[in-house]
Amino acid sequence: MPFPAGLRAFNHRDFRLFWSGQLVSLIGTWMQSVGQSWLVLELTDSPFKLGIVGTLQFAPMLFLSFVAGVIADRVVKRRLIVATQSALMLQAFSLGALVWTGHVQYWHVALLASLYGVANTLDMPARQSFIADLVGKGDLMNAIALNSAMFNGARILGPAAAGLLIARYGVAIAFFLNGVSFLAVIIALLAIRTEGLPRPSSGSTIFGEIAEGVRYAVSTPLIALVLSLLLSVSLFVINYNVLVPLIAREVLHEGAHGFGFLMAALGAGAVAGALMLALLGGGRSPLGVLVGSALVVSGATVSLALVRHFWLAVFVLVGIGFSQILFTASCNTTLQLSVPDGVRGRMMSFYAFVFAGVTPIGSFLIGSISETLGVPAACAVGGGLGLLSVLALTIRWRRPSVPRS
Numbered sequence: 001m002p003f004p005a006g007l008r009a010f011n012h013r014d015f016r017l018f019w020s021g022q023l024v025s026l027i028g029t030w031m032q033s034v035g036q037s038w039l040v041l042e043l044t045d046s047p048f049k050l051g052i053v054g055t056l057q058f059a060p061m062l063f064l065s066f067v068a069g070v071i072a073d074r075v076v077k078r079r080l081i082v083a084t085q086s087a088l089m090l091q092a093f094s095l096g097a098l099v100w101t102g103h104v105q106y107w108h109v110a111l112l113a114s115l116y117g118v119a120n121t122l123d124m125p126a127r128q129s130f131i132a133d134l135v136g137k138g139d140l141m142n143a144i145a146l147n148s149a150m151f152n153g154a155r156i157l158g159p160a161a162a163g164l165l166i167a168r169y170g171v172a173i174a175f176f177l178n179g180v181s182f183l184a185v186i187i188a189l190l191a192i193r194t195e196g197l198p199r200p201s202s203g204s205t206i207f208g209e210i211a212e213g214v215r216y217a218v219s220t221p222l223i224a225l226v227l228s229l230l231l232s233v234s235l236f237v238i239n240y241n242v243l244v245p246l247i248a249r250e251v252l253h254e255g256a257h258g259f260g261f262l263m264a265a266l267g268a269g270a271v272a273g274a275l276m277l278a279l280l281g282g283g284r285s286p287l288g289v290l291v292g293s294a295l296v297v298s299g300a301t302v303s304l305a306l307v308r309h310f311w312l313a314v315f316v317l318v319g320i321g322f323s324q325i326l327f328t329a330s331c332n333t334t335l336q337l338s339v340p341d342g343v344r345g346r347m348m349s350f351y352a353f354v355f356a357g358v359t360p361i362g363s364f365l366i367g368s369i370s371e372t373l374g375v376p377a378a379c380a381v382g383g384g385l386g387l388l389s390v391l392a393l394t395i396r397w398r399r400p401s402v403p404r405s
Contacts, residue, residue: 017192026151032095037245043105061359065124075126081130095112120356131143225393237386252309276326
Protein backbone atom coordinates (compact mmCIF):
# COMPACT_ATOMS: atom_id res chain seq x y z
CA MET A 1 0.00 0.00 0.00
CA PRO A 2 1.46 3.38 -0.99
CA PHE A 3 2.22 5.97 1.67
CA PRO A 4 0.06 9.14 1.91
CA ALA A 5 1.17 12.29 0.10
CA GLY A 6 2.89 13.77 3.14
CA LEU A 7 5.10 10.65 3.38
CA ARG A 8 5.40 9.83 -0.33
CA ALA A 9 9.21 9.64 -0.30
CA PHE A 10 8.81 6.48 1.82
CA ASN A 11 7.43 4.74 -1.27
CA HIS A 12 11.09 4.36 -2.28
CA ARG A 13 12.56 1.28 -0.53
CA ASP A 14 16.13 2.57 -0.44
CA PHE A 15 15.05 5.88 1.06
CA ARG A 16 13.18 4.03 3.83
CA LEU A 17 16.33 2.07 4.68
CA PHE A 18 18.54 5.17 4.57
CA TRP A 19 16.11 7.20 6.68
CA SER A 20 15.76 4.50 9.34
CA GLY A 21 19.49 3.95 9.70
CA GLN A 22 20.13 7.68 9.89
CA LEU A 23 17.49 8.09 12.61
CA VAL A 24 19.26 5.64 14.93
CA SER A 25 22.69 7.07 14.15
CA LEU A 26 21.64 10.69 14.64
CA ILE A 27 20.14 9.99 18.05
CA GLY A 28 23.64 8.87 19.02
CA THR A 29 25.21 11.90 17.33
CA TRP A 30 23.06 14.30 19.34
CA MET A 31 23.91 12.39 22.51
CA GLN A 32 27.58 12.89 21.72
CA SER A 33 27.03 16.60 21.00
CA VAL A 34 25.54 17.11 24.47
CA GLY A 35 28.23 14.95 26.06
CA GLN A 36 31.08 16.77 24.33
CA SER A 37 29.82 20.23 25.31
CA TRP A 38 29.30 19.15 28.92
CA LEU A 39 32.69 17.43 29.03
CA VAL A 40 34.50 20.58 27.85
CA LEU A 41 32.76 22.69 30.48
CA GLU A 42 33.63 20.13 33.18
CA LEU A 43 37.28 20.04 32.08
CA THR A 44 37.80 23.78 31.58
CA ASP A 45 34.82 25.77 32.93
CA SER A 46 35.51 28.12 30.00
CA PRO A 47 32.96 29.36 27.43
CA PHE A 48 35.89 30.43 25.24
CA LYS A 49 37.35 26.91 25.15
CA LEU A 50 33.91 25.49 24.38
CA GLY A 51 33.81 27.86 21.42
CA ILE A 52 37.28 26.70 20.37
CA VAL A 53 36.14 23.07 20.23
CA GLY A 54 33.19 24.13 18.08
CA THR A 55 35.62 26.00 15.85
CA LEU A 56 37.91 22.98 15.46
CA GLN A 57 35.01 20.61 14.79
CA PHE A 58 33.72 22.65 11.87
CA ALA A 59 36.99 24.20 10.64
CA PRO A 60 37.57 21.44 8.01
CA MET A 61 34.41 22.69 6.26
CA LEU A 62 36.25 25.93 5.55
CA PHE A 63 39.18 24.23 3.86
CA LEU A 64 37.87 20.94 2.45
CA SER A 65 34.19 21.37 1.60
CA PHE A 66 34.73 22.40 -2.04
CA VAL A 67 37.06 19.44 -2.59
CA ALA A 68 34.48 17.19 -0.89
CA GLY A 69 31.84 18.40 -3.35
CA VAL A 70 33.99 17.46 -6.34
CA ILE A 71 34.69 14.05 -4.77
CA ALA A 72 30.93 13.52 -4.26
CA ASP A 73 30.37 14.20 -7.99
CA ARG A 74 33.23 11.86 -8.99
CA VAL A 75 32.82 8.70 -6.87
CA VAL A 76 30.13 6.17 -5.95
CA LYS A 77 28.27 8.00 -3.18
CA ARG A 78 27.12 4.94 -1.24
CA ARG A 79 30.67 3.65 -0.77
CA LEU A 80 31.95 7.07 0.26
CA ILE A 81 29.21 7.41 2.89
CA VAL A 82 29.98 3.95 4.31
CA ALA A 83 33.63 4.98 4.69
CA THR A 84 32.86 8.31 6.37
CA GLN A 85 30.30 6.79 8.74
CA SER A 86 32.83 4.14 9.76
CA ALA A 87 35.40 6.84 10.52
CA LEU A 88 32.88 8.74 12.65
CA MET A 89 32.13 5.53 14.56
CA LEU A 90 35.81 5.05 15.42
CA GLN A 91 36.04 8.68 16.59
CA ALA A 92 33.13 8.19 19.00
CA PHE A 93 34.58 4.99 20.48
CA SER A 94 37.99 6.66 20.92
CA LEU A 95 36.51 9.58 22.84
CA GLY A 96 34.41 7.23 24.97
CA ALA A 97 37.46 5.12 25.85
CA LEU A 98 39.47 8.17 26.92
CA VAL A 99 36.69 9.37 29.20
CA TRP A 100 35.96 5.89 30.59
CA THR A 101 39.59 5.28 31.55
CA GLY A 102 39.92 8.72 33.14
CA HIS A 103 42.72 9.84 30.83
CA VAL A 104 40.79 12.44 28.83
CA GLN A 105 42.25 15.93 28.59
CA TYR A 106 41.06 19.02 26.79
CA TRP A 107 43.51 18.55 23.92
CA HIS A 108 42.13 15.04 23.31
CA VAL A 109 38.64 16.46 22.84
CA ALA A 110 39.98 19.21 20.56
CA LEU A 111 41.95 16.76 18.39
CA LEU A 112 39.09 14.27 18.05
CA ALA A 113 36.67 17.11 17.27
CA SER A 114 38.98 18.10 14.39
CA LEU A 115 39.06 14.52 13.07
CA TYR A 116 35.27 14.39 13.33
CA GLY A 117 35.15 17.55 11.24
CA VAL A 118 37.25 16.05 8.44
CA ALA A 119 35.06 12.93 8.17
CA ASN A 120 31.86 14.98 8.39
CA THR A 121 33.08 17.36 5.68
CA LEU A 122 33.55 14.46 3.25
CA ASP A 123 30.24 12.92 4.32
CA MET A 124 27.86 15.88 4.10
CA PRO A 125 27.76 16.75 0.36
CA ALA A 126 27.71 13.06 -0.60
CA ARG A 127 24.86 12.30 1.83
CA GLN A 128 22.83 15.37 0.84
CA SER A 129 23.13 14.77 -2.90
CA PHE A 130 22.54 11.00 -2.46
CA ILE A 131 18.92 11.76 -1.46
CA ALA A 132 18.15 12.87 -5.04
CA ASP A 133 19.49 9.51 -6.29
CA LEU A 134 17.25 7.66 -3.82
CA VAL A 135 13.92 9.38 -4.65
CA GLY A 136 14.31 11.44 -7.84
CA LYS A 137 13.45 15.12 -8.23
CA GLY A 138 9.69 14.58 -8.03
CA ASP A 139 9.82 13.53 -4.39
CA LEU A 140 12.94 15.45 -3.43
CA MET A 141 11.33 18.19 -1.33
CA ASN A 142 9.28 15.64 0.59
CA ALA A 143 12.41 13.55 1.19
CA ILE A 144 14.34 16.59 2.44
CA ALA A 145 11.47 17.54 4.77
CA LEU A 146 11.27 13.98 6.14
CA ASN A 147 15.04 13.95 6.52
CA SER A 148 14.82 17.19 8.47
CA ALA A 149 12.06 15.75 10.66
CA MET A 150 14.24 12.70 11.33
CA PHE A 151 17.30 14.84 12.07
CA ASN A 152 15.42 17.00 14.52
CA GLY A 153 13.45 14.13 16.02
CA ALA A 154 16.85 12.73 16.92
CA ARG A 155 17.66 16.18 18.35
CA ILE A 156 14.75 15.71 20.77
CA LEU A 157 15.51 12.13 21.80
CA GLY A 158 19.31 12.34 21.83
CA PRO A 159 19.83 15.33 24.16
CA ALA A 160 16.99 14.30 26.47
CA ALA A 161 18.43 10.78 26.81
CA ALA A 162 21.97 12.14 27.12
CA GLY A 163 20.98 14.50 29.92
CA LEU A 164 19.46 11.65 31.94
CA LEU A 165 22.28 9.17 31.23
CA ILE A 166 25.11 11.65 31.88
CA ALA A 167 23.57 12.68 35.19
CA ARG A 168 23.32 9.01 36.24
CA TYR A 169 26.30 7.24 34.65
CA GLY A 170 28.74 9.93 33.57
CA VAL A 171 29.59 11.43 30.20
CA ALA A 172 31.36 8.37 28.66
CA ILE A 173 28.05 6.57 28.03
CA ALA A 174 27.04 9.22 25.46
CA PHE A 175 30.13 8.54 23.33
CA PHE A 176 29.87 4.74 23.52
CA LEU A 177 26.18 4.72 22.55
CA ASN A 178 26.94 7.03 19.63
CA GLY A 179 29.61 4.61 18.40
CA VAL A 180 27.17 1.70 18.53
CA SER A 181 24.47 3.73 16.74
CA PHE A 182 26.63 4.03 13.60
CA LEU A 183 26.19 0.30 13.00
CA ALA A 184 22.53 0.96 12.07
CA VAL A 185 23.34 3.36 9.25
CA ILE A 186 26.26 1.25 7.96
CA ILE A 187 24.04 -1.86 7.80
CA ALA A 188 21.31 0.14 6.04
CA LEU A 189 23.77 1.48 3.48
CA LEU A 190 25.05 -2.02 2.73
CA ALA A 191 21.44 -3.13 2.07
CA ILE A 192 20.64 -0.22 -0.27
CA ARG A 193 20.60 -1.05 -3.99
CA THR A 194 21.09 2.51 -5.26
CA GLU A 195 24.78 3.22 -5.72
CA GLY A 196 24.73 6.94 -6.43
CA LEU A 197 26.88 6.58 -9.52
CA PRO A 198 29.25 9.43 -10.48
CA ARG A 199 28.62 11.64 -13.48
CA PRO A 200 30.76 11.07 -16.60
CA SER A 201 34.25 12.50 -16.20
CA SER A 202 34.80 15.90 -17.80
CA GLY A 203 38.57 15.49 -17.81
CA SER A 204 38.97 18.65 -15.73
CA THR A 205 41.13 18.85 -12.62
CA ILE A 206 39.63 19.06 -9.12
CA PHE A 207 40.42 22.77 -8.90
CA GLY A 208 38.99 23.33 -12.38
CA GLU A 209 35.73 21.72 -11.33
CA ILE A 210 35.66 23.79 -8.13
CA ALA A 211 36.11 26.94 -10.20
CA GLU A 212 33.32 25.82 -12.55
CA GLY A 213 30.98 25.34 -9.59
CA VAL A 214 31.87 28.72 -8.08
CA ARG A 215 31.23 30.47 -11.41
CA TYR A 216 27.84 28.79 -11.69
CA ALA A 217 26.82 29.76 -8.13
CA VAL A 218 27.98 33.38 -8.46
CA SER A 219 26.43 33.92 -11.89
CA THR A 220 23.00 32.46 -10.97
CA PRO A 221 21.19 35.19 -8.99
CA LEU A 222 18.80 32.90 -7.07
CA ILE A 223 21.60 30.54 -6.02
CA ALA A 224 23.78 33.48 -4.97
CA LEU A 225 20.97 34.97 -2.86
CA VAL A 226 20.11 31.69 -1.12
CA LEU A 227 23.76 31.01 -0.28
CA SER A 228 24.23 34.59 0.96
CA LEU A 229 21.20 34.36 3.26
CA LEU A 230 22.38 31.00 4.55
CA LEU A 231 25.89 32.35 5.13
CA SER A 232 24.65 35.30 7.20
CA VAL A 233 22.26 33.30 9.38
CA SER A 234 24.72 30.44 9.91
CA LEU A 235 27.56 32.79 10.84
CA PHE A 236 25.75 35.04 13.31
CA VAL A 237 22.67 33.14 14.48
CA ILE A 238 22.87 29.34 14.27
CA ASN A 239 25.42 28.84 17.02
CA TYR A 240 23.15 27.00 19.46
CA ASN A 241 25.66 24.25 20.26
CA VAL A 242 27.63 27.01 22.01
CA LEU A 243 24.76 29.25 23.16
CA VAL A 244 22.39 26.68 24.68
CA PRO A 245 24.87 25.03 27.09
CA LEU A 246 25.99 28.49 28.18
CA ILE A 247 22.40 29.63 28.73
CA ALA A 248 21.69 26.46 30.70
CA ARG A 249 24.77 26.73 32.88
CA GLU A 250 25.48 30.45 33.23
CA VAL A 251 22.04 32.07 32.96
CA LEU A 252 19.53 29.47 34.15
CA HIS A 253 21.93 27.59 36.47
CA GLU A 254 20.77 24.18 35.23
CA GLY A 255 22.66 20.89 35.19
CA ALA A 256 23.09 18.32 32.40
CA HIS A 257 19.43 17.28 32.58
CA GLY A 258 18.19 20.85 32.08
CA PHE A 259 20.65 21.36 29.24
CA GLY A 260 19.42 18.22 27.51
CA PHE A 261 15.82 19.38 27.88
CA LEU A 262 16.60 22.76 26.32
CA MET A 263 18.26 21.07 23.34
CA ALA A 264 15.23 18.79 23.04
CA ALA A 265 12.96 21.87 22.93
CA LEU A 266 15.01 23.21 20.02
CA GLY A 267 14.58 19.86 18.27
CA ALA A 268 10.82 19.70 18.98
CA GLY A 269 10.24 23.00 17.20
CA ALA A 270 12.35 21.83 14.27
CA VAL A 271 10.38 18.57 13.96
CA ALA A 272 7.14 20.55 13.83
CA GLY A 273 8.55 22.77 11.09
CA ALA A 274 9.86 19.82 9.08
CA LEU A 275 6.54 17.96 9.28
CA MET A 276 4.72 21.08 8.10
CA LEU A 277 7.04 21.23 5.09
CA ALA A 278 6.46 17.52 4.38
CA LEU A 279 2.68 17.92 4.49
CA LEU A 280 2.42 21.19 2.56
CA GLY A 281 5.46 21.35 0.33
CA GLY A 282 5.46 19.96 -3.16
CA GLY A 283 8.09 22.06 -4.86
CA ARG A 284 10.52 24.86 -4.27
CA SER A 285 9.70 27.10 -1.31
CA PRO A 286 8.69 30.73 -2.05
CA LEU A 287 11.42 33.27 -1.44
CA GLY A 288 9.21 34.89 1.22
CA VAL A 289 9.46 31.72 3.33
CA LEU A 290 13.28 31.89 3.26
CA VAL A 291 13.43 35.57 4.19
CA GLY A 292 10.61 35.44 6.77
CA SER A 293 12.00 32.42 8.59
CA ALA A 294 15.51 33.94 8.58
CA LEU A 295 14.14 37.12 10.19
CA VAL A 296 12.17 35.16 12.80
CA VAL A 297 15.08 32.95 13.88
CA SER A 298 17.35 36.00 14.13
CA GLY A 299 14.82 38.01 16.13
CA ALA A 300 14.10 35.10 18.46
CA THR A 301 17.82 34.75 19.15
CA VAL A 302 17.91 38.41 20.19
CA SER A 303 15.01 37.71 22.58
CA LEU A 304 17.09 35.01 24.32
CA ALA A 305 19.14 37.84 25.79
CA LEU A 306 16.14 38.72 27.99
CA VAL A 307 15.26 35.19 29.12
CA ARG A 308 15.83 34.39 32.81
CA HIS A 309 13.29 31.59 33.37
CA PHE A 310 13.63 27.97 32.28
CA TRP A 311 10.17 27.46 30.74
CA LEU A 312 10.35 30.75 28.87
CA ALA A 313 13.66 29.58 27.41
CA VAL A 314 11.94 26.33 26.36
CA PHE A 315 9.17 28.28 24.61
CA VAL A 316 11.62 30.53 22.74
CA LEU A 317 13.80 27.59 21.68
CA VAL A 318 10.78 25.74 20.27
CA GLY A 319 10.06 28.79 18.09
CA ILE A 320 13.71 29.04 17.07
CA GLY A 321 13.78 25.38 16.08
CA PHE A 322 10.59 25.74 14.01
CA SER A 323 11.79 28.80 12.06
CA GLN A 324 15.34 27.48 11.67
CA ILE A 325 14.19 24.30 9.96
CA LEU A 326 11.86 26.21 7.64
CA PHE A 327 14.83 28.31 6.62
CA THR A 328 17.51 25.64 6.20
CA ALA A 329 15.26 23.01 4.56
CA SER A 330 13.91 25.63 2.13
CA CYS A 331 17.48 26.65 1.25
CA ASN A 332 18.42 22.99 0.68
CA THR A 333 15.39 22.29 -1.51
CA THR A 334 15.78 25.47 -3.56
CA LEU A 335 19.40 24.64 -4.31
CA GLN A 336 18.80 20.98 -5.21
CA LEU A 337 15.81 21.71 -7.46
CA SER A 338 17.48 24.65 -9.20
CA VAL A 339 20.78 23.08 -10.28
CA PRO A 340 21.71 20.54 -12.99
CA ASP A 341 22.55 16.99 -11.86
CA GLY A 342 26.18 17.38 -12.89
CA VAL A 343 26.92 20.09 -10.32
CA ARG A 344 24.64 18.96 -7.47
CA GLY A 345 27.46 17.55 -5.36
CA ARG A 346 29.39 20.80 -5.68
CA MET A 347 26.33 22.93 -4.87
CA MET A 348 25.70 20.82 -1.77
CA SER A 349 29.32 21.31 -0.77
CA PHE A 350 28.71 25.07 -1.02
CA TYR A 351 25.59 24.55 1.10
CA ALA A 352 27.71 22.65 3.63
CA PHE A 353 30.38 25.36 3.50
CA VAL A 354 28.05 28.24 4.30
CA PHE A 355 25.82 26.24 6.67
CA ALA A 356 28.44 24.40 8.72
CA GLY A 357 31.76 25.69 7.40
CA VAL A 358 31.35 29.14 8.93
CA THR A 359 30.46 27.58 12.28
CA PRO A 360 34.09 27.82 13.49
CA ILE A 361 33.98 31.59 13.02
CA GLY A 362 30.53 31.85 14.60
CA SER A 363 31.51 29.61 17.52
CA PHE A 364 34.65 31.66 18.13
CA LEU A 365 32.67 34.91 17.95
CA ILE A 366 29.92 33.75 20.32
CA GLY A 367 32.39 32.12 22.74
CA SER A 368 34.52 35.28 22.83
CA ILE A 369 31.57 37.63 23.41
CA SER A 370 30.18 35.32 26.11
CA GLU A 371 33.53 35.22 27.87
CA THR A 372 34.01 39.00 27.89
CA LEU A 373 30.49 40.51 27.91
CA GLY A 374 28.30 37.64 29.09
CA VAL A 375 25.89 35.17 27.47
CA PRO A 376 22.95 37.62 27.04
CA ALA A 377 25.21 40.01 25.11
CA ALA A 378 26.26 37.17 22.80
CA CYS A 379 22.59 36.40 22.05
CA ALA A 380 21.83 40.05 21.33
CA VAL A 381 24.89 40.63 19.12
CA GLY A 382 24.53 37.40 17.12
CA GLY A 383 20.80 37.76 16.51
CA GLY A 384 21.11 41.49 15.78
CA LEU A 385 23.82 40.98 13.16
CA GLY A 386 21.69 38.25 11.60
CA LEU A 387 18.69 40.61 11.35
CA LEU A 388 20.76 43.37 9.75
CA SER A 389 22.36 41.00 7.23
CA VAL A 390 19.07 39.43 6.12
CA LEU A 391 17.42 42.84 5.72
CA ALA A 392 20.37 44.19 3.72
CA LEU A 393 20.40 41.19 1.36
CA THR A 394 16.64 41.33 0.87
CA ILE A 395 16.67 45.05 0.09
CA ARG A 396 19.47 44.53 -2.43
CA TRP A 397 17.57 41.66 -4.08
CA ARG A 398 14.39 43.74 -4.41
CA ARG A 399 16.14 46.55 -6.26
CA PRO A 400 14.99 46.64 -9.93
CA SER A 401 18.64 46.75 -11.08
CA VAL A 402 19.35 43.31 -9.62
CA PRO A 403 18.39 40.51 -12.07
CA ARG A 404 16.23 37.72 -10.63
CA SER A 405 16.08 34.04 -11.54
